Amino acid sequence: MAVGLRSLGHKTWRNIASIQTGVILLILVVILSAVGTVVLQRPATEPDEMQSAYSPQVLRILDAVGLTDVFHAWWFLGLLLLVSLCVVAASVDRFPNSWRYFSRPYKYPDESFRRALHPQKSVAIADEESGLVAAERALHSLGFKPERVVRKDHFGIFAERHRISELAVYIVHASLLLIFFGTIVDGLWGWRGYLSLNEGQTSNLVQIRDKSTSTLPFSIRCDAAGQQNYQDGTPKKWWSKLVVVADGRDVQKKEIVVNDPLLYNGVRFYQSSYGLNGKVEKLTLVATPSKGSGEKREIGLAENATVALDADTTVRLAEFFPDYAVRDGQVYKKSNYMENPAVHLVVTSKSAGKGFDVWFPPMEEIADNSKAPYHFEATDLKMGHFTGLQVSHEPGQWGVWSGVVLMGVGLTFVFYVVHVRFWAVPVCDPKTGKYSLWIGGSANRNRDAFEQRFNDLVASMEAELKPIPRISRSEQVATVAGN
Amino acid sequence: MARAKAEQQQPTTGMTLIVMVGLAIAFLLFMAFLNVVKSGNLLNETNLLFATLIFYAGAGALYLGFGVTGTESYLKFASLATWLGLIANTAAVAHRWYEAGHPPFASVYEMLLSFVWTLAVLTLVAEKKYGVKVIGTVTMPVAIVGVVLMQLLRTDVHPLVPALQSTWLHVHVTLAMLAYAACALSFALAMMFLIQDNLQTETFLAVTSASTLAIYASVVLTRFEKWGGLSLVAWNPEQKSEVFLSRGVRLFVTIPDLGWLLTLTLLVVASPLVFYGLARWKNNDSFLALANRAVFLSILLQVMALVMFLVRARDGRYPSLDADGLFPTSLAASPFILSGLVGGVFISLLYLLLLWRRSDLERLLPSADNLDRITYKTISLAFPLLTLMIAAGAYWANQTWGSYWSWDPKETWAAITWLVYALYLHMRVTRGWRGRRAAYFAIVGFAVVMFTFFGVTYLLPGLHAYA
Numbered sequence: 001m002a003v004g005l006r007s008l009g010h011k012t013w014r015n016i017a018s019i020q021t022g023v024i025l026l027i028l029v030v031i032l033s034a035v036g037t038v039v040l041q042r043p044a045t046e047p048d049e050m051q052s053a054y055s056p057q058v059l060r061i062l063d064a065v066g067l068t069d070v071f072h073a074w075w076f077l078g079l080l081l082l083v084s085l086c087v088v089a090a091s092v093d094r095f096p097n098s099w100r101y102f103s104r105p106y107k108y109p110d111e112s113f114r115r116a117l118h119p120q121k122s123v124a125i126a127d128e129e130s131g132l133v134a135a136e137r138a139l140h141s142l143g144f145k146p147e148r149v150v151r152k153d154h155f156g157i158f159a160e161r162h163r164i165s166e167l168a169v170y171i172v173h174a175s176l177l178l179i180f181f182g183t184i185v186d187g188l189w190g191w192r193g194y195l196s197l198n199e200g201q202t203s204n205l206v207q208i209r210d211k212s213t214s215t216l217p218f219s220i221r222c223d224a225a226g227q228q229n230y231q232d233g234t235p236k237k238w239w240s241k242l243v244v245v246a247d248g249r250d251v252q253k254k255e256i257v258v259n260d261p262l263l264y265n266g267v268r269f270y271q272s273s274y275g276l277n278g279k280v281e282k283l284t285l286v287a288t289p290s291k292g293s294g295e296k297r298e299i300g301l302a303e304n305a306t307v308a309l310d311a312d313t314t315v316r317l318a319e320f321f322p323d324y325a326v327r328d329g330q331v332y333k334k335s336n337y338m339e340n341p342a343v344h345l346v347v348t349s350k351s352a353g354k355g356f357d358v359w360f361p362p363m364e365e366i367a368d369n370s371k372a373p374y375h376f377e378a379t380d381l382k383m384g385h386f387t388g389l390q391v392s393h394e395p396g397q398w399g400v401w402s403g404v405v406l407m408g409v410g411l412t413f414v415f416y417v418v419h420v421r422f423w424a425v426p427v428c429d430p431k432t433g434k435y436s437l438w439i440g441g442s443a444n445r446n447r448d449a450f451e452q453r454f455n456d457l458v459a460s461m462e463a464e465l466k467p468i469p470r471i472s473r474s475e476q477v478a479t480v481a482g483n
Numbered sequence: 484m485a486r487a488k489a490e491q492q493q494p495t496t497g498m499t500l501i502v503m504v505g506l507a508i509a510f511l512l513f514m515a516f517l518n519v520v521k522s523g524n525l526l527n528e529t530n531l532l533f534a535t536l537i538f539y540a541g542a543g544a545l546y547l548g549f550g551v552t553g554t555e556s557y558l559k560f561a562s563l564a565t566w567l568g569l570i571a572n573t574a575a576v577a578h579r580w581y582e583a584g585h586p587p588f589a590s591v592y593e594m595l596l597s598f599v600w601t602l603a604v605l606t607l608v609a610e611k612k613y614g615v616k617v618i619g620t621v622t623m624p625v626a627i628v629g630v631v632l633m634q635l636l637r638t639d640v641h642p643l644v645p646a647l648q649s650t651w652l653h654v655h656v657t658l659a660m661l662a663y664a665a666c667a668l669s670f671a672l673a674m675m676f677l678i679q680d681n682l683q684t685e686t687f688l689a690v691t692s693a694s695t696l697a698i699y700a701s702v703v704l705t706r707f708e709k710w711g712g713l714s715l716v717a718w719n720p721e722q723k724s725e726v727f728l729s730r731g732v733r734l735f736v737t738i739p740d741l742g743w744l745l746t747l748t749l750l751v752v753a754s755p756l757v758f759y760g761l762a763r764w765k766n767n768d769s770f771l772a773l774a775n776r777a778v779f780l781s782i783l784l785q786v787m788a789l790v791m792f793l794v795r796a797r798d799g800r801y802p803s804l805d806a807d808g809l810f811p812t813s814l815a816a817s818p819f820i821l822s823g824l825v826g827g828v829f830i831s832l833l834y835l836l837l838l839w840r841r842s843d844l845e846r847l848l849p850s851a852d853n854l855d856r857i858t859y860k861t862i863s864l865a866f867p868l869l870t871l872m873i874a875a876g877a878y879w880a881n882q883t884w885g886s887y888w889s890w891d892p893k894e895t896w897a898a899i900t901w902l903v904y905a906l907y908l909h910m911r912v913t914r915g916w917r918g919r920r921a922a923y924f925a926i927v928g929f930a931v932v933m934f935t936f937f938g939v940t941y942l943l944p945g946l947h948a949y950a
Contacts, residue, residue, distance in 0.1 A: 023906060026906055030899050033890075036895060044891075049724070053727070071890040071895075258883060259649040268885055272884070391885070392886060394887075397887060404874040408867070408874070415863040415864075415867060
């Protein structure tokens with residue numbers, strides 16, 4: 001029973017680690033993501049747009065299956081987890097082999113290896129030592145550090161470069177997992193929201209995607225915000241001067257623009273929009289007394305602000321409509337766009353004991369502007385602005401970025417760094433008693449280019465060998481005689 | 484025997500092609516002339532683009548001409564024309580850059596300009612460095628399509644909106660253009676490989692005509708309207724959405740006469756398949772020659788149908804059977820029909836390319852093994868570029884929208900492209916996929932790239948509104 005279970009587990013493991021499983025999973029990811037780009041997706045598309053695009057039955061089915069929010073559906077996340085598991089399993093399954101290859105380099109080629117290796121070549125040499133020295137010199141001149149391998153009954157030369165290339169693919173897989181890890185951390189602990197501030201306003205309430213709000217442990221104040229335009233009127237730059245307020249103190253200041261956010265305590269504030277908030281910042285009026293010969297006065301009014309015109313009279317900006325319409329003797333707000341603005345002033349006179357309504361533009365069916373003790377002329381209207389901030393907290397993004405960098409490194413190693421190995425072994429033909437140097441080489445990729453390099457190496461070895469023979473023979477005689 | 488027959492039939496089809504291409508160039512020259520007269524200024528961008536188009540078209544025609552006739556001297560001139568086109572193209576890029584004050588990456592038009600430029604450069608590199616002399620037969624038509632598309636798209640310089648003012652944008656788009664051009668090159672090499680690999684063209688013929696037949700059959704069966712019209716979804720240009728009568732019920736407009744044209748095309752597209760069937764049934768190769776001719780005819784009609792569709796469905800107001808009055812429509816309202824028609828022309832042209840197998844062409848191309856290896860090398864260049872492109876885009880998005888990944892269609896399709904090439908690499912390394920299967924994979928990968936580049940921008944809604 002236990003054995004059955006173990007073999008079942010083993011079988012499952014082998015299946016997960018197999019390339020087929022990986023390919024099937026990746027194809028599934030491809031298909032489902034493609035579906036997710038074709039079917040309208042829920043949070044981005046407004047509900048009424050969804051309802052007009054699909055008939056109720058179709059929409060019900062799509063919703064039930066989760067196709068209207070593919071990228072946040074549990075099965076899609078599950079699929080990505082399975083892919084990660086597959087990457088882990090495949091890597092774990094293959095890693096020990098590569099590690100053995102990496103940690104215990106194959107330095108002395110045995111006979112069967114020598115027979116099968118391509119490319120290889122044999123060069124005639126006078127004796128073992130001179131051949132090996134020539135090989136060493138040739139390898140040195142190519143920038144290798146050849147190493148003498150001495151075993152009990154044989155010896156040779158081994159040289160290699162970029163052994164790390166054998167492990168590069170694991171670097172790429174690890175980086176992929178690191179990226180996944182980062183996004184999972186962000187999915188669990190990160191959040192995104194929106195914060196809209198009028199100039200001068202302080203707030204710590206962030207609107208999260210699902211209409212809930214979250215309170216920050218610090219507040220943010222907008223001192224000023226603005227927009228610069230190109231000559232043709234399209235926006236060139238949005239900026240906001242933001243101040244972080246914590247424990248009643250200003251702790252950080254920054255002027256943010258699009259593409260350059262403010263970062264405080266892991267929370268980022270991005271400039272995302274800028275516009276009119278529908279409120280009056282300053283209405284400039286010239287007031288002239290209706291009776292008598294009082295002087296003209298220029299006054300500035302903000303929304304709901306009251307200004308004294310003389311000892312007896314005050315004026316208040318009671319209502320402002322960016323886009324108004326009149327129906328049944330009432331003024332309505334038609335929209336929030338600055339299309340057709342209207343201003344409602346209330347002039348109060350203590351002596352008369354009542355208020356007079358004044359409208360801009362004048363509306364006779366509602367109020368008679370001439371009854372008021374003052375005559376007004378609007379000269380300038382300055383509207384208040386808001387700055388829209390995207391707020392996000394992404395604790396996992398460092399995982400993502402380090403994963404990306406690691407992947408760049410890994411891919412460079414995978415594609416462009418080649419593990420090159422050379423072996424040189426002196427061989428003595430038992431029949432003739434003549435020596436030759438067997439030279440072999442291998443590269444783990446880009447083999448056609450390697451063959452050229454190998455031939456160059458052999459040529460340079462042969463060049464090293466040529467002038468040597470006579471001298472070395474006499475040397476050898478000397479050493480033999482010395483023994 | 485079969486080869487002898489194929490070589491007999493070549494000259495006629497070759498002549499048709501050369502005449503067609505020649506006529507097209509004459510037409511373009513005429514248009515360019517009109518344009519110069521109208522503007523009075525030689526070195527403006529439109530004229531530079533026309534010059535680019537003419538030279539690239541000339542290069543394409545010469546490459547094709549070589550493919551058909553085997554005259555080697557054509558190649559030299561083709562290469563020269565590519566150089567000249569590249570000079571004009573560079574001038575157009577520089578002009579645009581100077582006028583806009585930023586590198587030309589801000590709109591689809593500007594990106595196409597850069598893409599075509601990169602493609603031409605890579606073509607010349609492949610030619611000079613790897614000796615793939617006829618690579619232009621595939622890349623130049625792609626470049627020509629790019630330049631023609633540029634003429635259709637608006638060309639006025641737009642200042643950069645705040646979100647686009649970032650160095651990361653330039654990094655992102657440069658990488659994208661390099662990666663896409665490398666993908667285009669790998670596709671071209673894969674096609675060369677298939678030519679060199681003695682692929683059975685008959686099977687390809689059957690698959691090509693069956694799929695084009697399926698495309699046209701589904702369009703005609705679902706959209707053919709009374710009295711030869713073609714019904715398309717109405718489009719509301721202000722809201723940039725389809726027009727709905729009620730929940731889930733779209734308003735259709737009828738474009739008169741287009742239905743007949745598509746039906747005619749359907750019949751012609753079906754004919755190669757019929758001939759193929761006959762050839763199989765009667766075991767008679769002469770039917771195959773007929774089938775090949777029918778493919779040429781079908782491409783002609785398909786291009787005509789596509790052009791008519793583009794011209795009539797791009798804008799204009801048409802009557803509807805369900806409501807009174809005239810309603811506008813747009814290409815964006817009919818994404819599937821448009822991609823179907825484009826795809827049909829595309830696969831038919833691929834087949835056309837395979838027909839050019841000739842012994843002299845085989846001699847001039849590197850061996851199949853080498854082509855396979857160069858294809859792999861190109862993809863191993865494209866894949867890291869794709870990775871970095873996505874990473875730079877994610878970094879930029881993080882700086883701008885506060886989120887490095889938001890699954891918008893362009894992002895998702897970029898990821899799909901990446902996955903497709905990742906699959907290719909895995910199959911090659913672990914399963915030893917070489918040769919034909921790898922070549923098919925490279926072709927599919929490029930199709931996905933093209934969809935990510937054009938399809939997503941025009942057919943799917945999303946954040947990447949500027950590109």
